[in-house]
Amino acid sequence: MGAIGGDAAPISINAGALPARTAIDASANTVAYRALYAALAVGIALAAAHAPANEATLALDRFAGAAIVHTLAVTTHLGSETFSASGSPTGAVGWLGALAAYLLGLGSATFGAFAAAFAALCTFVLVERRARRLGGRAFALAATALAALCAIGSFGCAGAIYTATFALVLAELLDRPGARSTILATLLAAVWCNVAPQGLLAPALALVFALGAHFEARSARECRYRWFAVAGTALAVLATPGFLSYPPIAFEAMRFDRGLDGIVAFHPADLVPLAYRTGFLLIVCAAFAVGLRRNRAGDVLLFLGAGYLALANGSYLPVFGVLVAPLLAASAAAAFPSMAQMRLGGSRGDMAIGIGATAVAACALLAAMQHPAAPVPAFALAASLSNDGHPHRLFCSNVDWCDAALGDGSSRTQVFMDGRVGAYPQRVRDAQRDIVRLKQHWLRTIGERRIDAMLLRIDRPLAGMLSLSHGWTVVASDDEAVLYERTGAVR
């Protein structure tokens, strides 16, 4: 029996008690459905396996993970790897994720890519299950495809797809109010907060579900458990080595703050252009077509919250996709009840297909690993600087590039600012922005900070200006970046 939600009363389907003709239709539909499901699963797994790794996050994870392993302690402050804000609290943001990534990375790049493919596949299997539960199987695949389109550009090792995975699992738990789900949600939030700064989304998500239940006048028991979940996930935010310092630093690290303008990119069209122009637009158009379910305040709040996340910072587009697409499946089922009642067989076969798709993806991945992707050019320049054995004080116009210069902690290169933007105080951010924008006294700031190496975007004024300044010389460049060193600096 499967129940389909919607504007109308839930519709029940009993696939086992069908007349002969309908049974044949059901069989054909099931075959078609499973074929599409398999194609989609294999496609997602392959896309994730072939996607380039998120070099910046990987580099930071390597650095932080190595520090934990070598010192057997969680780092809660910036160290001597930076010369601008040494001693500033980091809130221990993402320490568990870094440790896991470091330990897994000790194996090989293949393992990381496989983990990414597996995470992506699991995420979208979950999306399909959630969409099927809310709207029936007829629309579940379409919802999964829409969500997958939103994740284009976010696959790959250390990609943003992991945030979507956590958000989706939490949403599933919050959808089933009860003591066990509440405890699991709290535990999941605690893990999430230790793995990544995005763990801060957990109480926000729980709040959305609680308010939804409140406005929808759900039963007192349901409301109570949802508010317990809010309290639990809010407390989980403090269950990190950073304790009270985690929430503010994690919020900054999530890159919503417009005070970071000029230092990091925000807009989805800059960060994930293809996902924005396909997945996001298609979901918006689908919403125009079917609307949201009437009298479902929770749907509206979730749509609003996820939409804000996606528009405020494009790296959250996959979260928008996995949370909103199933809601649209539910709306579509309410709009087209006849299609929602399409007869289909059981769902165990789908699980088998998912596992099979993973196996196919794994084989394809092993073949793909024979031709490893070239490293991202600017990161290679930063890494080469840190590997030359000499001490440097490096400034990067793109802070994420400096992550590669951190190495595994043994590098003698110190950076002005790296991708841990949340940990750097405002004065450092202002100085970073002023230098990049050539604001007044930028040259003096460089001198005062004794910066002797600069990794700059090749097509920006700072690179051109430095070429006119005395005492700087180009030591390396590629299509994207140019590396300057002070003349006479020891190389």
Add this chain to the structure above:
Amino acid sequence: MKYAWLIIGVFAARFFSTAISYPPGDGDLYWQRWLGAGILRTHVVPRSLGSEAFSAPYAPWVPQEWLFGMAAYAGRTGLGWDLFAGACALAALAALAIAALSATRRGASTRAVAVCTALAGVALFESFGVRAQVVAWPMLALLLFLLEIDGPWCYAAILVAAIWSNWHASAMLAPILAAVLAAGSALDERGFGRRTRRLTIVAAATLVAICCNPFGWDLPRYALGLFNNPIKAYISEWKVTDIDDTSFAFGALPLLILAAFAGVRGSGDRRFRDLFVLCAFGFLVLSAARNVGVFAIAALPIVASALSRRVPFFEAVPEAPQTKADRMAWIALPALTFGIAVYVGVKLVAGVPAQGGLADAPLAALAKMPGTHNIYCSDFAWCSLALGKPGERVFLDGRADPFPRDVWEDFAKIVRLDRTWRATLDRRHVDTIVVKRDEPLDQALAVTPGWRAGYADKTFRLWLRASLAAERIRTGT
């Protein structure tokens, strides 16, 4: 509609004061007046750039805003300016009023119309100015209004398209919208019914109508070319819509969210037409900031009627028979709000100082210098002020579109201090540069031999080639 009038009245104050106290920060009006003056003098609409653009002399040009240029020239000073600028404000208000009226005709409740009109008004804020595209807004609203009519009046859309094409190239939307509505109608009618046939005829006829201008087929060709034109990357108006844009965040985005919430379900016989229009404009608004206004105008009637259908708070309540007081209110409310608008507008105009931001001072200083000058402006719109001045030629100006791609690439190379920026200046024979003080190009010129500051104030600096270097560059030796 009665509350909508009040809201439109409030926006009227804002739009009138903005329009009349404009001089613009983008310099477009300067080249448009220059264009208008040229047309009135020669009785010919130019089809190419002249020698005033030394980077691309005689490059083909479709001056789509030719009629607006003539109006701008006619209304350049005094009462003429007040009338001209006021007409632009009226155009924006007319667009709002027509869209609100359309919503009322579709059965939207008074509350829904008022809320959506307010949101649409906010969405128009940032794009509003004394600009040609503002004149296109009521054309769009009127076109959509007419295409909604299930009767012979629908054909009036053809005339609107023809007029529109003489004001702005966005008239290209007319046949596209008519075709989109015809496709939606076919799905709504489940066949090629009467309405679909009519809309198909209108779509075909508007395609011809938008060629009824001095440029003929070149206008739609130019408009289509813009969709994939790389120069959009250099123009701030074409930047992708951002949640930080006030008009988008507080105007278009709430409309978009309400549209997504309510959907087009239950629209009856206009379900697919509404869906296609929303999708088309949804794509436009999320693609470029300049489309925020047109999205709001198109979405207002659809969203207002959808809200009235789906949200109890917005449901239309049957109105009691009109009393004499109601009939009075129909006239008194708009009149009152218009009066308030004029009063507030006049007060605001009196209190608002003229906007700055254009490089008129350095260019005025340049005009007093002898000789000819090849001018590069780090904001290309400033160079519009130099058009038509004897001895002054520009690298790139606010006309923007007709300049070839290589000119834009060289413009970016120079302003971004690309590795070849100095060679590019030499190759392009630039001998005069207008920059903002302390911007990167200004700092670079300060340490580059062969350039000297010819003028400087608190905001701008004018750089001139040292005379020997200038002579060498000019003669190519």
